[in-house]
Amino acid sequence: MLLEIRDLWVHYGKVEAVKGVSMALEEGGVITLIGANGAGKSSILKAISGLENPSRGEVRFNGQVITGRPAHEIVGLGIVNVPEGRKLFKLMTVKENLRIGAYLDRDRARIAKGIEEVFERFPILREKQNQPAxxxxxxxxxxxxxxxxxxARPKVLLMDEPSLGLSPVMIDEIAKLIRELRASGLSIVLVEQNASLALQLSDHGYVLETGAIAVQGRSVDLLTDPQVARAYLGA
Structure with missing residues (x-):
């Protein structure tokens, strides 16, 4: 198993944000975490990324325990976060923001190649590369x-609400991109409030309620699960 979370607990003071969550991601797979605001989805991503220290439990990557390691080391291992709200450096140019993603890399040729690959994937960014983000x-x-x-050339991409605030056309583009990234061999943990979209894009789903897993299973099965449909799919 590429990424494993075992009995993970996250506290903010006395508040239990995540309560004994366990989940797993296979290489080349996509899992999704769905649930209401405050269900603990982003807290799980932060714990994986090293941005929050869990109060109990562990995170394993390629069989190695990475719990408690600093965020930059976890990025270096190949786990990279696309945060909710994007968190860009808005006064810096598009190209400068892209360079920041390769801050652990000292190979200028590889960095230049990476920027060119991003521009090939997103041609509009080539046009706007010198504009403030x-x-x-x-x-x-x-x-x-x-x-x-x-x-950062990730092995695992953590995506926190990538469709949030976007137009329907742009949401379709993001969905297409996630499928392309998965087809390229990238493993993805997807957090989405758009539960129907998330389940269509993933292999396995975890439904979170107040920090704990309420339902889990194959995404195709969760799409037709009456409990999930009533609570999250508008049925």
Whole structure:
């Protein structure tokens, strides 16, 4: 198993944000975490990324325990986050934001190649490479955020609400991109409030309620599960 989470607990003071969550991601697979605001989805991603220290449990990557390691080391191992809200440096140019994604890399030729690969994937960013990232549309900013993560050449991509605030056309583009990334062999952990989209894009789903897993299973089965349909799919 590429990525494993075992009995993970995350506290903010006395508040239990994540309560004994266990999940697993196979190489080349996509899993999704769905649930209401405050269900613990982003806290799980932060714990995987090294941005929050879990109070109990462990995260394993390629069989190695990475719990408690600093975020930059986890990026170096190949786990990279596309954060909710994009978190770009808005006064810096598109190209400068992309370079930041490769901050652990000292190979200038590889960095230049990575930027060119991002521009090939997102041609509009080539046109806007010298513009401040904050001047781009929401969809274009999401492209920069994903491109920045790809610059680190990840093995696992953590995507936190990639469709949030985007137009239906742009959401379709993001869905297409996730399918392409998965087809290229990248493994993905997808957090989405758009539960139907998330389950269509993933192999396995975990439904979170108040920090704990309420339901889990194959995504294709969860799409037709009456409990999930009533609570998250608008049925």
């Amino acid at each position: 904050g001047k781009l549309s929401g969809g274009q900013q999401q492209m920069v955020a994903i491109g920045r993560a790809l610059m």
